[in-house]
Amino acid sequence: MAELENILKKVTVVRLIGPNDVAVQGLTFDSRMVVAGTAFFAIKGVQADGHGFISKAVEKGAVVIVCEILPEELAPQVTYVQVKDTSEALALMAAEFYGNPSQKLQLVGVTGTNGKTTCVTLLHKLFRELGYNVGMLSTVQNQINEKVLPATHTTPDAINLNILLQQMVEAGCTHCFMEVSSHALVQHRVTGLTFAGGIFTNITHDHLDYHKTFDEYIRAKKLFFDMLPAKAFALTNADDKRGAVMLQNTQASDHEYSLRKATEFKARILDNSIQGLHLEIEGNEIWFKLIGAFNAYNILAVYGAAVLLGEDPHEVLTVLSSLTSAAGRFDYLVSDTQITGIVDYAHTPDALENVLQTIQQIRNPKQQVITLVGCGGNRDATKRPIMADIACKLSERVILTSDNPRFEDPQEIINQMQQGVKPLDFKKTLSIVDRKEAIKTACALANKGDIILVAGKGHETYQEIKGVKYDFDDKKILQEMFTQMGK
Ligand SMILES: CC(=O)N[C@H]1[C@@H](OP(=O)(O)OP(=O)(O)OC[C@H]2O[C@@H](n3ccc(=O)[nH]c3=O)[C@H](O)[C@@H]2O)O[C@H](CO)[C@@H](O)[C@@H]1O[C@H](C)C(=O)N[C@@H](C)C(=O)N[C@H](CCC(=O)O)C(=O)O
Ligand SMILES: Nc1ncnc2c1ncn2[C@@H]1O[C@H](COP(=O)(O)OP(=O)(O)OP(=O)(O)O)[C@@H](O)[C@H]1O
Ligand SMILES: N[C@H](CCC[C@H](N)C(=O)O)C(=O)O
Numbered sequence: 001m002a003e004l005e006n007i008l009k010k011v012t013v014v015r016l017i018g019p020n021d022v023a024v025q026g027l028t029f030d031s032r033m034v035v036a037g038t039a040f041f042a043i044k045g046v047q048a049d050g051h052g053f054i055s056k057a058v059e060k061g062a063v064v065i066v067c068e069i070l071p072e073e074l075a076p077q078v079t080y081v082q083v084k085d086t087s088e089a090l091a092l093m094a095a096e097f098y099g100n101p102s103q104k105l106q107l108v109g110v111t112g113t114n115g116k117t118t119c120v121t122l123l124h125k126l127f128r129e130l131g132y133n134v135g136m137l138s139t140v141q142n143q144i145n146e147k148v149l150p151a152t153h154t155t156p157d158a159i160n161l162n163i164l165l166q167q168m169v170e171a172g173c174t175h176c177f178m179e180v181s182s183h184a185l186v187q188h189r190v191t192g193l194t195f196a197g198g199i200f201t202n203i204t205h206d207h208l209d210y211h212k213t214f215d216e217y218i219r220a221k222k223l224f225f226d227m228l229p230a231k232a233f234a235l236t237n238a239d240d241k242r243g244a245v246m247l248q249n250t251q252a253s254d255h256e257y258s259l260r261k262a263t264e265f266k267a268r269i270l271d272n273s274i275q276g277l278h279l280e281i282e283g284n285e286i287w288f289k290l291i292g293a294f295n296a297y298n299i300l301a302v303y304g305a306a307v308l309l310g311e312d313p314h315e316v317l318t319v320l321s322s323l324t325s326a327a328g329r330f331d332y333l334v335s336d337t338q339i340t341g342i343v344d345y346a347h348t349p350d351a352l353e354n355v356l357q358t359i360q361q362i363r364n365p366k367q368q369v370i371t372l373v374g375c376g377g378n379r380d381a382t383k384r385p386i387m388a389d390i391a392c393k394l395s396e397r398v399i400l401t402s403d404n405p406r407f408e409d410p411q412e413i414i415n416q417m418q419q420g421v422k423p424l425d426f427k428k429t430l431s432i433v434d435r436k437e438a439i440k441t442a443c444a445l446a447n448k449g450d451i452i453l454v455a456g457k458g459h460e461t462y463q464e465i466k467g468v469k470y471d472f473d474d475k476k477i478l479q480e481m482f483t484q485m486g487k
């Protein structure tokens with residue numbers, strides 16, 4: 001419970017109609033969740049406009065309405081707060097309502113197209129090993145120490161985010177590592193939070209359905225560094241073309257990591273094999289269990305952040321060398337017939353290219369690479385032909401299939417992917433809408449020693465079709481097929 005006046009402190013109010021000493025029992029932006037005593041936030045979304053649900057919210061007992069446009073008819077028992085941006089007001093008020101939990105621990109955010117889940121997972125594992133109580137918010141799952149809470153988004157909405165942070169504080173957490181998606185930045189999900197640090201991984205093609213242009217996507221990511229306070233650190237990837245731009249206007253102290261330039265945190269790859277990465281970091285030669293050159297960046301970002309948070313560099317490297325990656329990231333199994341199956345969450349052109357390059361580096365010339373890939377429905381369509389082309393360039397066989405078609409026709413998505421296949425590559429591709437059939441076919445095509453990459457879904461345990469999530473787990477299915485083949 002909180003008094004409206006107290007949670008409005010940081011909000012720029014355009015107009016207030018009604019008393020401001022109302023007792024607010026809870027906050028929501030969904031009229032269907034309103035109960036007596038709730039403050040309802042009317043948000044203009046992609047599918048709907050919350051302003052159309054104000055009367056529903058009032059009917060259900062909302063005592064406060066926060067909106068950008070006041071309704072024509074005002075209910076006498078309700079306080080109306082008109083603001084310029086309801087999403088922003090929601091985030092500022094949610095932080096106050098839950099007692100500003102982000103100020104009570106060290107909150108570090110990771111943004112970038114790829115590597116966020118990997119970095120926050122490594123940071124969580126690292127700080128647990130170093131003896132801290134630690135929270136994590138990621139695409140795969142949220143965590144308070146070892147307690148796992150399901151995640152619905154990469155970055156939760158402002159209300160759930162503050163609830164989770166409050167629970168972490170109650171559990172005695174001193175640190176929280178979270179992913180900050182570009183959607184979250186544009187939608188103000190992290191506004192009003194106090195960050196101790198921010199990490200930039202990289203930026204490549206994704207989400208153009210939402211941000212429209214690459215410039216807008218860059219601008220969205222940069223918002224994160226623009227909001228960091230002076231006391232925080234901002235750690236960027238100096239090898240990424242946009243690494244410097246990210247920190248252009250930040251008040252935070254700026255730091256860089258690189259595999260190519262002489263920066264504060266620097267590494268050199270000595271070896272990159274299926275056993276892991278052998279890196280030289282500040283004069284130390286260390287083996288890591290993570291596979292693929294791109295993971296050298298993730299390791300370096302995590303190392304840099306830990307040092308900037310005051311941890312001992314040697315201790316950090318020792319623990320890091322023992323850690324494994326997040327679920328569904330270069331997750332591999334080998335059949336009795338010596339076929340290697342790799343499950344990886346590569347769902348962007350850059351990630352797919354990186355994973356396939358890694359496979360190319362660790363394969364021997366006799367091994368065929370068979371890639372199975374699809375593209376999500378109701379998501380960026382422009383990446384579809386590009387991903388099919390990359391798969392063809394770096395594999396001997398390609399199976400185009402479905403990956404969460406959502407409300408689109410899966411065959412149509414595959415047709416769009418096929419547009420990217422070069423005429424000479426057509427003979428190496430197959431199109432199989434049913435993903436399970438596709439995995440089965442990949443296994444049937446594979447000979448002893450071959451490598452099958454099952455890309456796009458990683459840790460996901462479902463296939464989303466027309467609003468229904470059906471059980472589906474790439475790794476389990478691959479394991480099943482391998483077992484059947486062994487018989
Ligand atoms: C496109 C997008 O990001 N949408 C997010 C956004 O929804 P929205 O505001 O556009 O919702 P809307 O359906 O248009 O409705 C507008 C408003 O009317 C309200 N409403 C609606 C119906 C009703 O009966 N009553 C009512 O009050 C809704 O609650 C909402 O406040 O805000 C919601 C609350 O925070 C999110 O759940 C929702 O995520 C959707 C489900 C989603 O799929 N988002 C994905 C794309 C996403 O956010 N992905 C990123 C990761 C991307 C990455 O980097 O890989 C993430 O952080 O997870
Ligand atoms: N630093 C990196 N650079 C490029 N590709 C990477 C990097 N780290 C991971 N990848 C690739 O991207 C995939 C997704 O990695 P990860 O889940 O860590 O990224 P993410 O940023 O959390 O993605 P999402 O936007 O879906 O939350 C991995 O499976 C791997 O193929
Ligand atoms: N966070 C990403 C995940 C994509 C994963 C892929 N399997 C898909 O469904 O497109 C998104 O929501 O766009």
Ligand SMILES: [Mg+2]
Pocket residue numbers: 116117138139140154179
């Ligand atoms: Mg993620």
